[in-house]
Structure formats: C-alpha cells, structure tokens
Amino acid sequence: NAGVTQTPKFQVLKTGQSMTLQCAQDMNHEYMSWYRQDPGMGLRLIHYSVGAGITDQGEVPNGYNVSRSTTEDFPLRLLSAAPSQTSVYFCASSYGVTGHMNTEAFFGQGTRLTVV
C-alpha cells in the first residue's frame, strides 16, 4: 500500500527558481490538500481540493499554484521561490465528509524545502 507519496523529500532552490512538489495517492480519496509547517506555527493550509477539477485557497496561498486534473494527483507549484517559502511541506488526502465514516487525513512523508 503506497498511501500518499510525496516527492522529493528534500530540495534546495535558489531565489527566483520554480519547482513542482509532487503528490499522489492511491486510495481514491476525493479530498487532497497541501500544508506548510514552520516552527511555532503548526500546519497551515495552502490549497485544497475536494475533487478533480476543483481547487480552493487555504490560509496561506500566495506564491503557490495548484491544479487537480486527476483524482490521484495534486501537484504544488512554486512559481518564483522566495526565502520565506523555506519550510516543510506536507500533502494530505482523505475521503470527503459526505457519506464516509473515516474522515481523517492521511499524510505524505513531507518535503523539506530550503530557498537560498
């Protein structure tokens, strides 16, 4: 069982570079999301999706883009990396709340991103 797969695990970028963090899940979950974790700030929601073709902003969306063309994949794009985007990024997926008993999120292993 792969669960939620995030790549890469570590990345160093130069200011202004772009990159895509990949996230894939094999559990047929409707809901997928991206969080960033910074010391003392907990996990803050960047973007989320409740199904293919549907995305919405979380609390810290600036500087990040997402798309959801399939149920399985939810990539996060940094268009022009800034040092403020240095963080640990987590992808998570779950069933939607409607019609499901198990509503908890399953997480990837995280990506440690450093922007220099």
Add this chain to the structure above:
Amino acid sequence: AQTVTQSQPEMSVQEAETVTLSCTYDTSESDYYLFWYKQPPSRQMILVIRQEAYKQQNATENRFSVNFQKAAKSFSLKISDSQLGDAAMYFCAYRSESDDKIIFGKGTRLHILP
C-alpha cells in the same frame, strides 16, 4: 472562519503518569470532526484519535482518550500511563462539514521524563 487554539506550546510529564493536552476551537457549525495527530521526530503524521461532533460519547483508543465539550468548544486529549514513545508534537485538528477542509492548531510538544 474556524480556528483551532492549543494554548500549551510545551508540556512535560513523568513516565507512567497521566497528562492532558488542551485544545479549543471556534466555529459556527453544528456538524464537524475533531482529531488529534502525533508527530514524532521522524516527521510522520500519525492519527491518534478522532471524534465526530454528533456523538456525545468521548472517543477512546487504548491509553488515549478525549474530553469533548461541544458547548464549550473544547477537545482535550488525555494520555494515561505515559511512555517514552509518546514524546512528540501533538496537533489538534478540526474538519468542517460544510467545505471539507481540515485546519490545525499550532501544536503542543510533549516531553516524557524517565
């Protein structure tokens, strides 16, 4: 907008003792879901326990139990017989029934003293 507050950035407990981690949340919804997650140094996010707001009975999972007070919007986690492996960051999370999104508190780092 919903918010989740964990007022204890760090806590310590003696091994084999009991500790309670606090969590409060703010919402205008009547149906929602609450969770506690554990994050050990490996960075992995592990579900500890979940509670549906429509259930009056407090959830329990072995040594972990919650005190869910819906009117007070409080959702504390009690860990009994604390073990060294319980040392971790603990996050409280809220899931909205209306828009599905899951939001987290800032976390409580729990130290277990041998």
